[in-house]
Amino acid sequence: MKPFKDLFILIKKDILNELKTGGVLISMLIFSLLVVVIFSFTLESILSRVKELGAVLIWMTIIFASVIGLNYSFSVEKENAAIKAVMLTPVDRGVIYMGKMLSNFIFILIIELFTVPVFLLFSNYPLMKVIPPLTIILILGTAGISSVGTILSAISTSTKRRDILLPIILFPIIIPVLIGSIRCTEIIFLGRSLRLEAGNWIAMLGAYDILFIVVSFLIFEFVLEEL
Amino acid sequence: MATLKAEKIKKYFGQRKVLSDVNLQLENGELYVLFGPNGSGKTTFTLIISSLLKPTEGLVTFENKDVYKQDASYRKKVGLLTHSTFLYENLTGFENLKFYGALYGILDIKRRIDELSLLFEIETRMNESVRNFSRGMKQRLSIIRTLIHNPEVILMDEPYTGLDEIGVQILEGQLSNYRKSGKVIFMTTHNLLRGYGIATRIGILSRGRILFESEKKKIERNELNEIYRRLIRNETF
Numbered sequence: 107m108k109p110f111k112d113l114f115i116l117i118k119k120d121i122l123n124e125l126k127t128g129g130v131l132i133s134m135l136i137f138s139l140l141v142v143v144i145f146s147f148t149l150e151s152i153l154s155r156v157k158e159l160g161a162v163l164i165w166m167t168i169i170f171a172s173v174i175g176l177n178y179s180f181s182v183e184k185e186n187a188a189i190k191a192v193m194l195t196p197v198d199r200g201v202i203y204m205g206k207m208l209s210n211f212i213f214i215l216i217i218e219l220f221t222v223p224v225f226l227l228f229s230n231y232p233l234m235k236v237i238p239p240l241t242i243i244l245i246l247g248t249a250g251i252s253s254v255g256t257i258l259s260a261i262s263t264s265t266k267r268r269d270i271l272l273p274i275i276l277f278p279i280i281i282p283v284l285i286g287s288i289r290c291t292e293i294i295f296l297g298r299s300l301r302l303e304a305g306n307w308i309a310m311l312g313a314y315d316i317l318f319i320v321v322s323f324l325i326f327e328f329v330l331e332e333l
Numbered sequence: 334m335a336t337l338k339a340e341k342i343k344k345y346f347g348q349r350k351v352l353s354d355v356n357l358q359l360e361n362g363e364l365y366v367l368f369g370p371n372g373s374g375k376t377t378f379t380l381i382i383s384s385l386l387k388p389t390e391g392l393v394t395f396e397n398k399d400v401y402k403q404d405a406s407y408r409k410k411v412g413l414l415t416h417s418t419f420l421y422e423n424l425t426g427f428e429n430l431k432f433y434g435a436l437y438g439i440l441d442i443k444r445r446i447d448e449l450s451l452l453f454e455i456e457t458r459m460n461e462s463v464r465n466f467s468r469g470m471k472q473r474l475s476i477i478r479t480l481i482h483n484p485e486v487i488l489m490d491e492p493y494t495g496l497d498e499i500g501v502q503i504l505e506g507q508l509s510n511y512r513k514s515g516k517v518i519f520m521t522t523h524n525l526l527r528g529y530g531i532a533t534r535i536g537i538l539s540r541g542r543i544l545f546e547s548e549k550k551k552i553e554r555n556e557l558n559e560i561y562r563r564l565i566r567n568e569t570f
Contacts, residue, residue, distance in 0.1 A: 108438070112436060115432065115435045115436055116436075119421070119424075119432045122424065122428060123421060123423050123424060126423040126424065126462070127423050182421070182423075185421075185422060186417050186418045186419055186420050186421070186422065187415070187417035187419055188419050188420060188421050190385055190415075190417065190419060191413070191419035191433065191478065192436065193385060194383065194384075194385060194408050194411060194413055195408060195433065195436040195437055196405035196406075196408050196409045196436070196437065196438070197405075197436050198405070331387070
C-alpha cells in the first residue's frame with residue numbers, strides 16, 4: 107500500500123503547487139483554445155469537406171499544449187533542488203516517476219476537457235456520438251504523451267536549452283502515438299466503428315503506453331541522478 | 334553501535350578530481366565538524382555520505398551495510414541540509430513540511446510540525462508562501478525539514494548560512510541535544526569559531542583530502558586556527 111500512498115502524496119503536491127500558481131495550466135489552456143478557435147475559423151470550409159483533417163488539428167493542438175506543461179514539470183523540482191530531498195525520502199524512485207507522470211496526465215486531460223468540446227462544437231462534429239469513443243483515444247494518447255514526455259522532461263531539465271530540447275527529442279519518439287491517435291480519431295470523425303476498424307491501432311497505443319511506462323519506471327533512478 | 338563509515342572515497346567530475354582517498358568514521362553521540370575553504374570538496378563529500386551522490390571509488394557503509402545497496406532503509410535514517418533549501422517556493426511552510434513528513438510516513442505530522450516550528454520560532458509564518466520568506470527564515474524551515482523525521486544521521490552542509498544569532502543558538506542547542514541522545518552528526522562549515530564551539534571531533538579538508546583530524550578536547554581553538562591557516566596556505570600556494 108505504501109507505494110500507492112506515496113503516489114497520492116506526490117500527485118497531491120503537484121496539484122497543490124499548480125493551484126497556487128495556476129500559471130502553467132492556464133497557459134496551456136489559453137494556448138490550446140486559441141489554436142482550436144483559429145483553426146476552426148480559418149479552416150471552416152475545408153473541415154466541413156475533409157473531416158479527417160480535424161483529427162490532425164486536434165492532436166497537434168494537444169501535443170503543443172502538452173509541451174508547455176511538460177517543460178515546466180521538472181523545473182519546479184529543480185528550483186531549490188527540491189527533487190533531491192524527495193530522492194532522499196524512502197520513496198521508490200519509480201514511484202516518483204509515476205507521480206510526476208500521472209500529474210502530467212491529469213493536467214493534459216484537464217486541457218482536453220475544455221479544448222476538445224470547443225473544437226467539436228466549432229467544427230460541427232456530432233458531439234454525443236463522437237465523445238464516448240474519442241474519450242478512450244484521448245486517454246490512450248495522453249498516457250503515451252505523458253509517459254514519454256515526463257521522462258524526457260526530466261532529461262532535458264538538466265540541460266541548458268531545455269525549452270528547445272524537449273520538443274526536439276519528444277516529437278520523434280511520440281510519432282507512433284500521434285499516428286495511432288490521429289488514425290483512431292479520423293475513424294471516429296468519419297462516423298465509422300472504432301471497434302471494427304481501429305482494433306490494431308488501439309492495441310498499438312495500449313502497448314506503447316505500457317512499454318514506455320515500464321521502461322521509464324525502471325530507468326528513472328538513473329535519470330534522477332543527473333538532475 | 335551505529336557507525337557511518339566512508340572508506341577511500343574518490344570523486345571525479347569529468348577529469349577533475351574533487352575527493353581523493355577520504356576516510357571517515359562517525360559514531361553515535363559524536364558531532365564531527367569538517368572545516369575547509371571554498372571548493373575543498375565538503376559539499377561533495379556530504380552528498381556522498383548522504384547517498385545522494387555516488388563516489389567514483391570507495392565505499393560508504395552504515396551499520397556495516399553499503400548505503401547504496403540499502404535503498405530506503407538508510408534514506409529513512411538520514412536528514413540532509415545543504416546550500417539548497419529543498420523547499421517548494423509556491424507552497425507554504427506548513428505545506429512543505431506536511432509533504433515531506435507524509436513521504437517519511439510520519440503519523441502525527443501536524444503535531445511534529447507544530448513542535449519544531451515552535452522550537453525554531455517560525456510558528457507564526459508557517460501559513461505563508463515560502464517565496465515570501467527571507468533567506469534566514471528559509472534556512473530555519475529547511476533545518477526543520479531536515480529534522481522532521483527525527484533522523485539517526487544528521488548531515489549539515491554550512492548550516493549557519495543566512496541564520497541570525499538567535500537562529501544559530503537554537504540550532505546549536507538542538508544539535509547538542511541530538512548528540513547527547515546518541516545521534517550521528519556531521520557538519521561542514523567555514524566558521525572556525527562556531528564549528529569549534531559545537532564539535533566533539535574536527536577535521537580539515539583541502540583539495541579533496543583530509544589534512545588534519547583531532548578530538549576537540551586535544552586541541553585549543555587558537556591552535557586550530559593556526560593549523561587551519563597554515564594548511565590552507567600551503568595547499569593554496
